[in-house]
Amino acid sequence: SLRIRKCPHALGRKEEYVATFKGSEFFCYDLSLNPIQSSSDEITLSFKTLQRNGLMLHTGKSADYVNLALKNGAVSLVINLGSGAFEALVEPVNGKFNDNDWHDVKVTRNLRQVTISVDGILTTTGYTQEDYTMLGSDDFFYVGGSPSTADLPGSPVSNNFMEVYFFFILMSPLVLNKPVEEF
Known part of the structure; x- marks a missing residue:
């Protein structure tokens, strides 16, 4: 079963979580509020x-999103701030x-x-296109999969993980301060 727990030693603004996903499980956080x-x-x-x-994680929709995935055994990142994607x-x-093995x-x-x-x-460094600098998302924040990964904007993969272990740290502005939904 899906396990997500907040680490008791998290300090300051840093929120640390450990999750284990098996089968069709994934983490979903509603950003609408x-x-x-x-x-x-x-x-x-x-x-x-x-x-x-x-899919490792995704947030956003249409032309404003962040997508992190494992694609053919390599780590793929796609970020679009509204004017074209950085890949x-x-x-x-x-x-x-x-x-x-664990990879950071x-x-x-x-x-x-x-x-x-x-x-x-x-390490890879680059720039998003045009002059947009703000990431805005009032959609969902997914980790380990989504209801329809193939339909997510910028997603280079069409499937969720069937077995994956995550240790993740989220830095502001996202703070997980309400119950986690399990799927």
Whole structure:
């Protein structure tokens, strides 16, 4: 069964969560009462899986979204702030990231500049298109899958994870302060 728990040692603004997903489970947080409106973001998570493809996280709709996925064993990031997407694919030097070992992913965005690193070594930096700098989302925040992953904007994968383990840290502006929905 799906397990999500807040870590008791989380300090300050940092909220730390551990989740285990099996079968068709995923995490869904409704942002409609607490929408994201940010010019800078940081998401840090660790995962382990044997599956080559699956949605790690997604928030947003139409042309304003963040999508992080495992695609053919590489980490894929797509961010669109409303004027065209920034896309990055981080591939390991040897093997794939779906080796059932823990891998650390960090995504930071400051205005248009986006950086993604995997395992603290593999880093890609780039810029979103045009002059838009704000990420806005009043939709849902998904981790590990969604009701219809293939239909999410910017999603390079069409499936959810069937077995994956996540340790994730969410930095403001998103604060998980109401009950988690389980699917």
